[in-house]
Amino acid sequence: MYGRALANSSADERELDTYADANAISAWNRQEYSTEPSLLDIPSVFNAIVRHRWVFLGIIASLFIAAVAWVATQTPLYRAQATLELNPSTTRVVDLGSAQEEAVQPDRDYLALQIGLMESRSLAERVARALNLARSEAFLRREPDKATTSSDVAGTLMQNFSATGTTSDRIVEISYVHPNPAVAAQVVNAFANEAVESTFERAYESTARSRAFLQRQLETTRQELERSERELIAYARAANIVNVVSEEGASSGDSAGGTLVASNLVALNEQLADAQNARIVAEQRYQQSSASANAAAVADPTVQTLQQQRAQVQAEYDQKLQRYLPNAPEMVALSAQLAGLQRQIAQATSRSSSSVSGSLRADFISAQNRERALQSKIKQLESQLLNLNDRGVKYTILRRAVEANRSLYNALLAKLGEENSSGTKSSSLALIDSAQAPGSPFAPNIPRTLILALLGGIILGTAAAIGLDRWRDTINTPDDVRSALGLTAVGIIPKLEKGQKVDEELHDPRSPVAEAYHSARAALQFIASGGETPKSILFTSARPGEGKTTSVIALAADFISIGKRVVVIDADLRNPSIRGKKSDGGLTAVLSERRQLTGEVNPTDTPGLFLLHAGTPPPDPTVLLANRALASIVERLELLYDVVIIDGPPVLGLADAPLISACSQATVLVVEAGKTHRRAAANAVNRLVAGGGSLVGAILTKFAGTTHGYGYGYGYGYSYKYDLKSEKRALIGPGPREEEAI
Structure with a gap:
């Protein structure tokens, strides 16, 4: 049987084992299952809104009313x-x-x-x-x-x-x-x-x-131009620099050629070149004076006249020589005449040659003297020009300043003329x-304001619902049971409407409560290994008042309806929930060996249903529950009955529930929807597991399906032939505590 080995140890050893393993089991459980709801879980958010719908709707209504009031007080713009x-x-x-x-x-x-x-x-x-x-x-x-x-x-x-x-x-x-x-x-x-x-x-x-x-810049530039021109003129006068102006009226340039000395030097250089050419020509003519003299003599008119006369006389002589002898007087006279003409020609030729040679020499000497004079003058001017260049450096600087100021002045003058002619810009x-008077106000924008108020209300309402849900930190849905505890919800018991009574609902087999317990019984019937019904089932909860005892009674009756013989044990020795016909015996007397088990199990008014009540609360229930006697009682009842249902105490911080869980084949945790905190339920699971219990699932009681976003209803029902009211009267008396009605 599940967990029976722990029952053989002493109570102290069981407590030590229980608390030693609790931390390890709890750590494992927190890793596997989160006890905090996720903000991004849409179903959880929707369920939170449904659970806190009045807060949600109140916030939306408040913001909407505030928006309407604000709009009503605003001036249209x-x-x-x-x-x-x-x-x-x-x-x-x-x-x-x-x-x-x-x-x-x-x-x-x-x-x-x-x-x-x-x-x-x-x-x-x-x-x-x-x-x-x-x-x-x-x-x-x-x-x-x-x-x-x-x-x-x-x-x-x-x-x-x-x-x-x-x-x-x-x-x-x-x-x-x-x-x-x-x-x-x-x-x-x-x-x-x-x-x-x-x-x-x-x-x-x-x-x-x-x-x-x-205009200001133009005046300043004009004054600067005048000052620079005055400085240039004063320096030129002091340095004896005369600037030569070209035909266009502008100065000759940046070089010293623009001065008078440079101009003279240029002219003399040109004259020297001409003189050199003339001297070379005269020298060549003089060197060729012989040929030139003969040519000049031949070209002399006197010589040419005498030669013509000699040619005429020679022709006459040759003509008469044919008739006369050379000794003839006439021929002698002609010979004498030819000789005289020849002498005259020679004299004329000599005179002409002497005259040409002297003229050529005189021309050569004159050209040579002129060349030398020009060279001497040029050397003098070059010396003067070098001296002038030394003085012309500052002159050039001053002249360039004048030209720069003049260019700036002309540009400013042109710009001023353009500004005067351009006129005013467009x-x-x-x-x-153009604007027209609007027909309707743009503010306040009533539709937008109201929509924003609704959206803001929805957002704030959702945040408030989630905040309340996280603050309360309760288990509300079957999904919470699975995520927070790692258990399957074997039963989901709906919450009763106002005015409904649990015994009436359980008596009606077609009621949602009865149908829910039918479903829970069916789940527990085949939950053991091999698909069999556990012989002993402990029902416990994290805290009192979660519907544990009511679930025990309802499931016991449901097991009877399928032909099972059921015995119910009220194992809450500290605060019994079920009181039988005898109050001085019960489980306490059997555990303390003051009574026999067979004498304390009493039948009820319902056939097939038996009860072992708790009896008088002992001073230290943990000592009694830690005995081997409890495991022996459960084992004996398992042999005598089909199902042993134990109504155990809540887990709280005590060892009672874990000890009883170790003696049972199956343990079911009863959780009240919207009331049981996640951490408390998780701690209860950890303690039960650490104590050796076999947790098979949980029953979620008082579950408002519509509130949490779940639908609940059946289209079929069952008919039972037993009087549930008499059962409840027989099983549940006005003991020290009664379970809160579902």
Whole structure:
């Protein structure tokens, strides 16, 4: 039999074993089964709401009523809205006097800038002054006060005004909230108009400031240009530097060639090159003077005339030589004439050659002297130029400063002319849609407020229900029995409605209570190994008043209904629940060996049902229960009856229940739904297991199925032929304690 070995040891040893193993069993049980409900378990949350439905509904109703009251006390607010378009202006970029226009593309930064300008205090004050809101009774909703200023009104305007961008970076929506719809539309339109006007003013002020800045810079640059020119001129005068100006009116450049000395040097270099060429030509002609002289003599007119005359005389001589002899006087005269002409030609030729050679030599000497003179002059100018270059370093620096100042002056002058000709820039804002007086308020939003109140009530109510459930920490459902205790709910006994009595419900085989005990009996009937009914079953609970004794009576009657002979033992020696016809004997007398077992088992008015009552409570029940006598009593009754049902004491912190559990084949823990705490029930299971008991399941009593989200009902019933009222009167008397009715 289950756990009988522990019954052979002494009471002290049993207690030591019980408490020694309790901690190990409890640790195992906590690892396997959690005693805390999960917040994410939807069925558990729903069950918690159902269990605490009045708290849940009360919170929802309270928030809803509060929302309705709040809505009723709120002043309706109207929101008027206008739409503006962003038109970014172009930017003029100046580069050395030339201006170019670049368009500014709108982006999120530009949009944020414009929204910031619209929500600025300065614009709010402009609107307050434009509409004279400090004296407007419709806006102030009271009599105007002389002490109220536009600055005071601006704060109210800023609180109720808003500007937001849209999906497009070029569109801005502005709105204003006020209890008066006409005032809301008037104010938001004033904001739009003043925003557009302010952009014009900012553009004009920007242009004016730009012009003033350019004029100041232009004057400063002009003065700087004059000062630098005066310094350049003074230094040139002191250094004897004369600047040569080109035909275009500009200076010749950065080099010293722009000075007078450099100009002369350039001219002399050109002349020297010409003189060198002339000297070379004269020298070549002089060196070739012989050939040149003969050529000059031949070309002389006198020589050419004499040669012609000689040719005529020679022709005449040759003609007459054919008729006369050479000694003829006429021929002699012609010979003499030829000789005279030949002498004249020779003399003329000599004179012409001498004249050409002298002329060529004179030309060569003249060209050579001119070249030398130019070279000497150039050397003098080069010396002067080197000296001038040394002085021209500072001159060049001063001249470049003058040119830089002149360029800056010209650029500023061109920019000022462009600013004067460009005029005022266009506004960067344009009104698209003006505001109209709204027809209905936007706040308070009654549907949204009530919906939020309901949602808030549901959330708070759910949190309160879960909090109460966790705070109470009770076992409420069969799922809790399985998760917290690791036991199967072999029976789920429904809670009686108000006015119902347990004996009447048990007498009616079709009642939910009777059907529930039928189901529990069926589960226990085949729960032992091999599918047999345990010979002895202990019913205990974690605390008193959980329906343990009622379950014992009902199950005993149910086992009788299927033909079993049942004996019920009231083993709660400290506080007996069942009183028989004799009160001086019972289990206490049998354990103390003052009475025989057969004489203390009494039949009841119900055939097949017998009772061994507890008897007089002993001074120390644990000592009696720890004896071998209890195990012997149970074994003997198991041989005499089909089922031995033991109505045991609650576990509490005592050793009674674990000792009795060790002597029974099966132990059933009775748990009251909504009352038994998880930790207490888990500790009871641990103690029973540590004491050697065989826990086969639990019976959940007083279970409100609809409250915990479970349905309960049967469409069939049974008919029993026994008088349950007489049974109850026979078994349950007005003893020291009665079980609480289910």
